[in-house]
Amino acid sequence: MAVGSRGRTSSVLSSLPLQILLHINGLYYIFYFSATLVMIVYKSQAFSYPDGFLAPDLALLFVMALLEVPRLYFGSKGNLTEEEAPLGLSLVLTLGSALLCVYFLLWQTYVLRADVILNALLLLTYSLESVLKVTAIAAFVS
Template sequence: MLPLTAVCCFVAGRKPILSSTPLQILFHLNCWYFAAFFLAEVLMFVYKGSKGNLCERCLATSVSVLILLPCVALAVYYLYLQTFVLRMEFILSSILLCFYGLEFLLGLVSIFAFSRSKVY
């Protein structure tokens, strides 16, 4: 018996063609989600790069380091956890994780420097 989500088409003596309509809908929605995700990442990157560092405030820099954690999780997903990873995705995600690692280290150094300085 075929699953309810599968569409079965028999073509003149050939094997049945099985496809999942909900899966195809999710693929389509994922395109829109990725566009929104990309835009949100760009906006968060601009926020983290400008506000935390230029204001020289521990709280803003700490928030930027905390925002970095979900970004790292998504980069790790693209690097390892997908079903099929293209070589280009692997290279881009690896470079992104290197940047995130440097950003994390420099963010911690900046937090310590900002917390030690006396503001008058």
Template sequence: MMQQKGVLSSVSLEIFLYLNAYYLALFVLAEVLLVVYKAEVLPYPSNNIALDVVLVFLLAFIELMRIFMGSKGNLTEHVVASAISLGFLIPSVVLTLYFLLWQTFVLRVDVVLCGVMLSLHAVEFLFLCIALCTFPRAHA
């Protein structure tokens, strides 16, 4: 008699990765516009403007890689891709914390944007850990 394997990929993780992809577009657009606003209104050093713009796009690249690998690992139930996504979470959180804490000027809008991003990271971390614990057992 043939034994059927159940699907182990997490719908919840996939939903949050999907939402994070759209939120990332909003976050990048808002942060770039905020840097432009800060440069025009506040006494923002020009070196810091360039640094903030570069870091926004670096965060976007890391987040896109993390979301892609997380989705791929989840849908294929592949441990390595999910672990890579978990690894990309560390620099993503650090860059988000930069925009929350270490920018030259942090506005309330920055606090809200970064708070939502960090909340998404926390939930995805939880679901990724659950997926990483579930996937190996099914292939054993």
């Protein structure tokens, strides 16, 4: 606890580990998106992609990217302003991103070893973030 200039005590409840993980995840997602996009293009050239399967894989990757931006924004905003609502919204968006990550891990048309590694790492960071978000929300509420 720190003593403020007027004698009031104040404490910082925002989570530094969560903020660091959000930043790292933002950087990793740029790599993840690029690598996954390149692999989808590679798989479409190297393997015979069934008709009608390439577009949904690409569309889901772009939907995931669209979810990632507000997920990181609300996570960071909620953590830094110590507000539960943006952090809770980020947690819900994390669930959506995690489901899409599971799709790319298990159910996309072709799954390469590189896909497994990239998606497993992303799921790990989503899991750690979720635990830290729930912990931060609990700290903000109490």
